[in-house]
Amino acid sequence: MTIDNNTATSPSSFNELGLITPLLARLTDLQYQQPTPIQAQTIPNILAGRDLIAGANTGSGKTATFALPLLQQLFNEKSSGQACSNASKKGNYVAGLVLVPTRELATQVADSVRSYAAHLNGAVKTVAVFGGVSTNKQMLALRGGTDILVATPGRLLDLISSNAIKLDHVKTLVLDEADRMLSLGFTEEISALLAMMPKQKQTLLFSATFPEQVKALTTELLSDPVEVQVQSAEASTLVQRVFTVNKGQKTVSLAHLIKENQWRQVLVFVNSKSGCAHLASKLAKHDITAEVFHGDQGQGARNRVLQAFKGGEIEVLIATDIAARGLDIEKLPVVFNFDLPRSPADYMHRIGRSGRAGEIGLALSLIDYEDYHHFKIIEKKNKFRLEREEIAGFEIDESLIDPDFSVNKPVVPPAGSGKKKRAKKASKSESTIYQDIWSGSLKSDYE
Structure with a gap:
C-alpha cells in the first residue's frame, strides 16, 4: 500500500492517532499542536504492526513518527505483564533497535525518545551507543538489557562481540536515514547485524532518497510494507x-x-x-x-x-x-x-x-x-x-x-x-x- 500526502486524508490531531494518554500528555507539554503529514500517515500503521518504508524531507518530525508508537508498544507490553519476560532473563536483551549513521544523530534520537517517555514513569529504558568514546560506560548502561537501543552499526558490533548485548529478541527494527548509512559504507555491518536478529520482526525504514542499495534492502527486509512519500508543507x-x-x-x-x-x-x-x-x-x-x-x-x-x-x-x-x-x-x-x-x-x-x-x-x-x-x-x-x-x-x-x-x-x-x-x-x-x-x-x- 502506497500513501501520498497529496491525496491521503490524514488525522488532524494527535488524539486521532490511537496514542495512549501518557504520550498525548507529553505532546501537550511539548506544545505539539498537530501531527505532521508523516506522523499522521504512519503512526496508526506502525501501531497496527505494519512494516514501513517512509521518505520525507528532513525536519518533518520523523523521530516522533517511530518513537511514539515504539514507546507505546513496549509500555503496553509491560503494563499487561508481557514485559519481555523471556528476554529479560537473558540480561542483555534489546526489544526495539534504532540504527543511525552518526554519533550526533544517535544522541539526538535517544534524547528525543527519553523526552517523549517522560510520563511513562521510567517503564521504558532507552540507551544510546556510538563510537568515539569509551565502551565501558556504554556496557554498564546495557547491564540488564534495554527496551530501546539507539546505535551506530560499528559500535553495536563491538558491543555484541564483547557480549554486552544480543539481538535475538529484537521485535522492532528502525533503520533511520538508511541511504546515509549505506553511502557511508555500513552495508557489511548492517548485513551482519540483520543476521543476528529474528526473521519475524517489524521493520521501519526511513530514507530521504532511494538509491538502488536502499531499494534492494527494502526488498530483502520488509514484508508487505506501507509506503509513504511525504513532501512536508x-x-x-x-x-x-x-x-x-x-x-x-x-x-x-x-x-x-x-x-x-x-x-x-x-x-x-x-x-x-x-x-x-x-x-x-x-x-x-x-x-x-x-x-x-x-x-x-x-x-x-x-x-x-x-x-x-x-x-x-x-x-x-x-x-x-x-x-x-x-x-x-x-x-x-x-x-x-x-x-x-x-x-x-x-x-x-x-x-x-x-x-x-x-x-x-x-x-x-x-x-x-x-x-x-x-x-x-x-x-x-x-x-x-x-x-x-x-x-x-x-x-x-x-x-x-x-x-x-x-x-x-x-x-x-x-x-x-x-x-x-x-x-x-x-x-x-x-x-x-x-x-x-x-x-x-x-x-x-x-x-
Whole structure:
C-alpha cells in the first residue's frame, strides 16, 4: 500500500492517532499542536504492526513518527505483564533497535525518545551507543538489557562481540536515514547485524532518497510494507538562494554576507577536514571567529563545540558533511554551502539544518564557474531550479571567466587559444546554459 500526502486524508490531531494518554500528555507539554503529514500517515500503521518504508524531507518530525508508537508498544507490553519476560532473563536483551549513521544523530534520537517517555514513569529504558568514546560506560548502561537501543552499526558490533548485548529478541527494527548509512559504507555491518536478529520482526525504514542499495534492502527486509512519500508543507519555510562569485572570492563574499546581515549563528559546509581549518583561518582575517566540526575531533570536543554553537556562543561553525545529518539546532537562521556537496542527496540534508519545524530558514550556496555544472546536477536530482544571483559589489568579472563561460555571445574563444574547434561543437543548449549562469537578467537585487 502506497500513501501520498497529496491525496491521503490524514488525522488532524494527535488524539486521532490511537496514542495512549501518557504520550498525548507529553505532546501537550511539548506544545505539539498537530501531527505532521508523516506522523499522521504512519503512526496508526506502525501501531497496527505494519512494516514501513517512509521518505520525507528532513525536519518533518520523523523521530516522533517511530518513537511514539515504539514507546507505546513496549509500555503496553509491560503494563499487561508481557514485559519481555523471556528476554529479560537473558540480561542483555534489546526489544526495539534504532540504527543511525552518526554519533550526533544517535544522541539526538535517544534524547528525543527519553523526552517523549517522560510520563511513562521510567517503564521504558532507552540507551544510546556510538563510537568515539569509551565502551565501558556504554556496557554498564546495557547491564540488564534495554527496551530501546539507539546505535551506530560499528559500535553495536563491538558491543555484541564483547557480549554486552544480543539481538535475538529484537521485535522492532528502525533503520533511520538508511541511504546515509549505506553511502557511508555500513552495508557489511548492517548485513551482519540483520543476521543476528529474528526473521519475524517489524521493520521501519526511513530514507530521504532511494538509491538502488536502499531499494534492494527494502526488498530483502520488509514484508508487505506501507509506503509513504511525504513532501512536508513545512519545507516552504526554507528559502534557497544561489550566488555566483568570481573564482577565489568565495571567502570574501561569505564574510561580506555574514557582516552585512549581522548573522549571529551560521553553519557553513565544506568538503574536507583540512578545508574547515583553512576557511576558519581565512575568516579570521576578516574579523570573523569560527570553530570547526569534523570527524577527526574527539567526541568530547565535538560535543563541546556543538553545544556552544547551539547556545549562541559560536557565531560561525564550519563543518564537513558529518553535520549534515542528525543536527537539530533550534531556529538556525542560515546554512551556507561554501563547497557544493559531492552527493546531490547531501545537499538536501545540509540545507535541512535550517527551516526546521516550520521556522523560517535560509540556505545559501556560493558557486563559481567551476561549480556550475555540478550545481545543475544537484538541481536536476532534487527537482528544483534556482535563479543565479550576484552579490552587490561582488559582480562577476567576465574578463576572468574561461571563454567557454562567456555570456550574451557565442561560445568562441580568443584567436590562438586552440579552443576554437571545440567551441564550435558546443550545443545550442550548452550556450543557453552558460548565458543563464552569468546573464545580467539574473543579477540579485540584494542590497
